[in-house]
Amino acid sequence: MPQTTIYVAPRTHERTPRPAVATQELARLFGRSAALAGISLRIGRGATIALLGPNGAGKTTLLRILATALRPSFGTAAVDGFDVTRDAGDVRRRIAFLSHDSGLYDDLTAAENLRFAATLRGLAEAEAAVATALATVGLTADAPRRVRGFSAGMRHRLALGRMLLGTPSLVLLDEPHATLDADGMALVDGLIEAWKAAGVTVLVASHQADRVIRLADGWARLDGGLLLEVGGTGISVGTPVVVGVAAPVAEA
């Protein structure tokens, strides 16, 4: 049975000795179902990559494993050369993750939530960092209010603000545009641009394919826990994905 091998021609990033993200046959099972069924990819430093695919494709699972929130069932994953299982501490120092849940404490104020995060990240100038973060996401006025009264959009903004504390080298965003209004979405786009400019590697999972594709250097499409195709720059497949596909991806 003839099979077409798909992978993207490597660009500048692929050959760095320590790619920002490297996975090898990464798989994760939940009970009886495979959320990830063997993903091998490499993402270069400073690249902005969009993760596309329908619900249940495995995007969130992949992000959570990279964020050290989930253990892989099989295979390996590494961030900046650090294995997510063995060197979890080193990985955590380098990443910022925006997940579905905002992970905020309702009875604390917005400022207190951020100050807590800053302390746990070991930031020296916590107050200044917190103030800057709040200003960037437009929550300065709401800083002394308890999070309990916040809307979903405000919580989301606060969670985004929390990511601005510290200097991650890899940013993982899971549906960053969800629950936000037009201004909020523009804010997210702006943050992604800013990270890009700063040379931070960004991995964005989103349903809104058009929006993120415009911002991204490269993209990867997942479905059923497998990597179907990749495109653009900054991302390549670790081992060839053997899939029967009608049209090959054109090289840019």
Place this chain on the structure above:
Amino acid sequence: MGTRVLGIVALVAVLAASVNALFLVPADVNQGDAQRIMYVHVPSAWLGYLSFGVTALAGIGYLWKRDLRLDAVAVAGAEIGVMFTAFAIWGGMMWGRPVWGVFWQWEDPRLTTTALLLALYLGYLLFRRLTDDPHRRAARAAVVGIVAAVDIPIVHFSVEWWRGLHQGPTIGSPDKVLHPSAPGLFVLALVSMVVAFTLAWAWLMIRRYQLARIDWQIEEHGRLGRISAARRAVRAAATTPADGAAEGA
């Protein structure tokens, strides 16, 4: 094959030692035939503790190697251990009634510690039942098992202290049969029972582990099968022309 030999040897040993302990060895001067229960109670209690130790060590092994077969050993230890522990408590109570006059004696360290051991076992097994994912269950059960195992010596010492401070009754101590001045026949009978029971325990553990390992093999095949099935499904779906395949940057 080796297991079968072990099983036969264990069976013969238990029968022989039991006949000896229950019929041949002379009865105790003070406690009469009731004292014979000790020959069954002491080995059971010992095996209850040993099993828990095995469960805890297997748990540590799992956390280190992440091999579910070690978790199978832990489960085997817990299930077999709970059996022997329950039996030990029952034996202790049956012995206590004629000798102490009551079923329960709070200051007997073996009885109270064993009762707590039973509670810890049951908690461990119940806890396992409430978690589905095999690796998650194995890791968390291992941790629960370790902390419980660490508690047991503390419990034992605290109850001994309790008894010591109270200057409780020295008569009717179940340890009489372990006393250094006990007649050789008694000690021999007890030791042979312990050895025989331990052989039986080893056989039970191996069988239980083999059962659990079959479960594990089915599980692993299932897991790997899911992954292959997922890949096949995606491959099948991808033979249709890809739509919405976005352009690169």
Place this chain on the structure above:
Amino acid sequence: MSALRADASAALAIARKDAIAELRGRQIAGSTLFFATLVLLLFGFALGPDSRRLAEAAPGLLWLAIVFGSLLIVARLHQLEAEDGALEELARYPIERHAIYLGKLLAGLAAVLVLGGVLLPVVAILYGIDLAAAWPALLATLVLGAIGLAAVGTFYAGVTVRMQAREVMLPLLMLPVVAPLLLATVKATSAALTANALGDLGAWLQLLIVFDVVMAVAGAATYGHLLEE
């Protein structure tokens, strides 16, 4: 040395955060104190009006109430994290797992100390005992007992935080393990109140110290595995 300081500062930050959240929420404090006092009242009804019998039983009843109260305390402290995925967020910071355990332990310890501090005068009133003479020994017992309860409780609360039947699993798992602590605290409290030979009290306090150290070390060493998915 700076690693130790980082751990300590993380633990303190977590403990402080819990304290603030709790004081503002007012969920644990009020209801737990109320519950524990109710328990003591009910014991009074159950064990009859004979004040001498109650006075004799007082140390046991006091510590039973503290143990039950601490179940509520540790459960609630971990529930704070279960909402909104905060525990998972907490686990992703570049801090040691045992620092998280320690932080929650400190928060639990403070709450149990407050509980004990309130219950002591309640017991004195309800069961007619005189605390004044023995207060240093009572304080020592309370502190050591509270540390043990916080150590064990934080661990098991972590075990059960995302489980289905957690309301029953927490006591089921935790209570057998605290049996020696209960024994030691009650004996120590009795010894303190009856102005017994210092030997007795000392022995039980030693046992408490051993329990506290062993359990805290075991909890700290294994807590990380509870945070994994």
